[in-house]
Amino acid sequence: MSSEVRAVVAVKKGAPVEVQRIVVPDPGPGEVLVAVQACGVCHTDLHYREGAINDDFPFLLGHEAAGTIEAVGDGVGELAPGDYVVIAWRAPCGGCRSCRRGRPWYCFDSLNATQPMTLLDGTPLSPALGIGAFAEKTLVAAGQAVKVDPAARPEAAGLIGCGVMAGYGAAVNTGGVGRGDTVAVIGCGGVGNAAIAGASLAGARRVIAVDIDDAKLDRAERFGATHTVNSRGTDPIEAVRELTGGFGVDVAIDAVGRPETYRQAFYMRDHAGTLVQVGVPEPEMKIELPLIDAFSRGGAIKSSWYGDCLPTRDFPILIDQYLSGRLDLGGFVSETIALDEVEEAFAQMHRGAVLRSVVVL
Template sequence: MAQTVHGVIARGKGAPVEVVEVVVPDPGPGEAVVRVQACGVCHTDLHYREGGINDEFPFLLGHEAAGIVESVGAGVADVAPGDFVILNWRAVCGTCRACLKGKPWYCFNTHNAGRPMTLADGTPLSPALGIGAFAEKTLVHAGQCTKVDPSASPLAVGLLGCGVMAGLGAAMNTGGVGRGDSVAVIGCGGVGNAAIAGARLAGATTIIAVDIDPRKLEWAERFGATHRVDSSAEDAVARVRELTGGFGADVVIDAVGRPETWKQAFYARDLAGTVVLVGVPTPDMRVEMPLIDFFSRGGSLKSSWYGDCLPSRDFPYLVDLYRQGRLDLDAFVTETIALDEVEQAFARMHDGDVLRSVVVF
């Protein structure tokens, strides 16, 4: 039987979000209803509200979430009612060309729930990243539920659902950071600081945080940065080179996603080094550079999709590191808020005052 819960929606481009009644249908084959315990406020949610993703309003926002499986549909075997899960937005299909090549983190046919949640009047809602977790309960594909240790805090581990995983994976998976490497991270918000934490976990010995905000550079040191560069006051490329023996960093991660920061990343890396773009650019952004620079510097230029993660592999592993005290996910939680405070949290996030606000149910 369908349930009515409260959730946060965006009705139109730029309009303030609203708390409304949301109808959640019973799970169909391959689906699950999850009682949400906590959900982080991510920039992607703000992009949805601003029409930066698509125009399929109204959106049910929220996607960085953890909770308890309440019910499952026919054919679901990997999770069961009562399981503590982190929600993910890349439920792999197992049959596309990427999955069949043994690279399911690139899956080109990821799954979402087949039926929509709706407003009380029957208007279909578009769930953010196929999840829609700014709601007391949400309907997802069962593959979007990753079972993890239930002793972990949902406030912290739910953040693996998007931004923190994107940063950790940009370093550990996409960038392939290894023991003794030098790493520079440009942009030290939630994703950038997660990349710094990932670089430390992977064994990097020189980790350079680059930002224009002194507060964010202070945060970066907490997550493992060994040096910090205020790029509003000095040339970031020259300083990164100076800190790496004049060569440039082995891996440079652009967690901003603008042409100027990508160029900084490109020229701040060592010959044959790696650039990872994990910050999300807008469609209008362009980069113009001499082609000879690409040839003469060699190395790898990579984009990181969700940290190239495989939730079934990475989430349990990272939750174990969190429980062992080796990965401080709690440090990403700046504040906890109620469901009706999401609009104010967007403003604080836009102003750079928080790493993550987390809605607690």
């Protein structure tokens, strides 16, 4: 039988979210039903609410989640009821041209549940990033549910499902940060601090945090920043060069996604350095750079999608690092809230008062 559960729904563009009762089907072939234990409040959820991604309202929000498998559909052999999982929004299909070339982290046909979750009147819901986890239960493709060590607290573990993985992977996977490298990270929110933590764990000898907020810069030191630069009153390019013997960094990570921060990251690199953009820009934003600079400075300019991660490989690694005390996932959790407090969490996000509010069910 299907389940009737409480969930956070964005009914129309720009309107406050509502807690409604929705219908979640029993899992069909290749699907699993997850009892959600915790789900982080991410900027992407706010983008859905504001219609900045598409207009497929109503949306079932939430996607940074951990929980337990409640039921599995036909053909699901790798998961069983009671398994503790983190939900990924990319589940490689195994058959697209990218998967066939051995690059499943770029999968072009990521798997999702095929059955819709609905409002009580039968209206289909659009789940955020194919997950929809601001709900007591959610239905996802089996490939989206990644089994991890159940010792990890769900309010911390769920965050690797999106923001932490995006930032950590931007440094480790996309940027290829290695031992002895110098790194600058622009923007010290959740994604930026995860990039700082990833760079530190990868062995970078200098990790420079750049932001316009001293409180955020103080937090960045908790995650491994060795130096901080407040760019509100200081030229960050010159400051980063001064901290690297005049050369610039090996890897510059833009965790903001604005033309000015992209330009800063481009010019604070050493020659042949790497720029990684992980902050998501608005569609109308443009960047103009002298082509001679792009040529003469060399190196690489990369965009990082979901930290170029392979969830089945990377999620358990991050959980192990958390449980061993090397990755401070708990430090990303600013507050725990109930389902009916998500709208206020969006306001907290706007004020820059939190790294992550986390819904606990």
